Amino acid sequence: MPLSLAELGELFDHLDETLEQEGCDHSPRITQLFLSQKGLDPDQVLPWLKEQGGYCDCEILANVEEGWESEIGKNT
Ligand SMILES: [Zn+2]
Structure with missing residues (x-):
């Protein structure tokens, strides 16, 4: 996999928070931004x-x- 479990967990947390505020515009915009920042x-x-x-x-x-x-719960 192209990122660590810890990073994947952070991505899900980030999406969870950001989607609640901004919603999804049917692109992976928030994910892409998060990955670049990381x-x-x-x-x-x-x-x-x-x-x-x-x-x-x-x-x-x-x-x-x-x-x-x-998997994330077990390993992070
Ligand atoms: Zn969507």
């Missing part, structure tokens, strides 16, 4: 998220978080 390459991470059904910010939270929640 020094991660969106060109590597976004395709990986898409493979798991995360095509926009709300889908990343809804479809991708589910599969990683317990």
